[in-house]
Amino acid sequence: MQYMFIENFKVRDYECDMQRIVNNAVYQNYLEHARHEFLCQRGVDVGALAKEGLNLVVIRAEVDYKRSLTSGDEFYVGLNFSMQDRVRFRFEQTIHRKSDDVICITAVVLGTGVTTKGRPKVPKEIVEKLTS
Amino acid sequence: MQYMFIENFKVRDYECDMQRIVNNAVYQNYLEHARHEFLCQRGVDVGALAKEGLNLVVIRAEVDYKRSLTSGDEFYVGLNFSMQDRVRFRFEQTIHRKSDDVICITAVVLGTGVTTKGRPKVPKEIVEKLTS
Amino acid sequence: MQYMFIENFKVRDYECDMQRIVNNAVYQNYLEHARHEFLCQRGVDVGALAKEGLNLVVIRAEVDYKRSLTSGDEFYVGLNFSMQDRVRFRFEQTIHRKSDDVICITAVVLGTGVTTKGRPKVPKEIVEKLTS
């Protein structure tokens, strides 16, 4: 499969839980970090926008857990981006374990922008940077 | 709305991120904790099962983020449980902010049991405890 | 022992790691949450101060790990506060497991205030609220 962006990771022991596998919430951290690195590469800095009063937020996440990662596993997150509609970002993300290229997670994450007062706002420059 | 189980929480500051709202992955922690407390109340101890070689795992999560929680917010997770089919647990979970009873998150989480060797296994006693 | 402030907790499963005990970094979360709740009770809101450009930060932590907490344990953090000197807060914190009142953690945490530009700043009103 072809991705617009790939981010490499290695499981850290503190990310594993009593089941000795990566805790299910931690995959959301991995997925978020990959999205932010993609955005950053396109010139969209989530932290800087937050300071200016615009929060890029997740509005829906669908995550399928197919295989578990465990201590020491190396993996990457592949990411494709498109506009779901005029105001919603769509990220398709897949986590591949490197040792055997098995798919561990597939996810569709929808996001948008909101002001600190809760009003929706998706500046055109951002859309242009992400879709060009 | 009526729930089979309710768990109360208060946002802790370290759960908020640069956007000064609860980080999206942290809601998964809240949802998991509510599920485990429900299971525990029904006599199903996720940690003890893990020790015996049976992991209760999430296989799919659909989460809709409707409103953000922030520093100091009190909230509760309401939970309903059913069997999606013979081997899959279905949790419907909703996060309500207490100050105004606004719904912040709705989620459907599917789970199952797997042995440490990766084989599916859902003991009948567990199903009985959860559905009785 | 007598404390100026006590905060109650219960271990959540996602806080336990592969050793099936609370991960050592998570105790820092517990200690921070207890400090922030104490500060909040005294009218010092860490989040609101951050928004206004003043960060209350930790400058030194000494933590002794005496016993481990595990899945489901109930415990409380006892806290005493004093000024170490004119610009440094001193928190003495102890984690007690409730089932047997065994001490699990003792900690001394020093903090101070810094502006977002990195300059030290400890407003007199804050000191008064905390020591009165």
Add this chain to the structure above:
Amino acid sequence: MQYMFIENFKVRDYECDMQRIVNNAVYQNYLEHARHEFLCQRGVDVGALAKEGLNLVVIRAEVDYKRSLTSGDEFYVGLNFSMQDRVRFRFEQTIHRKSDDVICITAVVLGTGVTTKGRPKVPKEIVEKLTS
């Protein structure tokens, strides 16, 4: 300064809190990950040992917070190891920000081994692997 082991990192946005700097507990995660990678390189696998009933645990941590890391910062953890005495490991760890080589954190962490029943145990082979 010379280190026996160095581990490279980059701050992830979800590790930053409302103050827009890395949350103080997260540094413990970084320090732990660097220790485990060092141990792993020496043939000591913390996860595998836990499975066999031996937990390598922290018994004391002294952490000095000198500068804050923030969103996107690249940094490394330098580590030196010695035996504090016959049964206690001593890790001296320093976090350097890469952009200007400023020291952000210095830490001394003491650890030991305990069986799942809580009895101290530091196998000679482990000490040999770490000090050779």
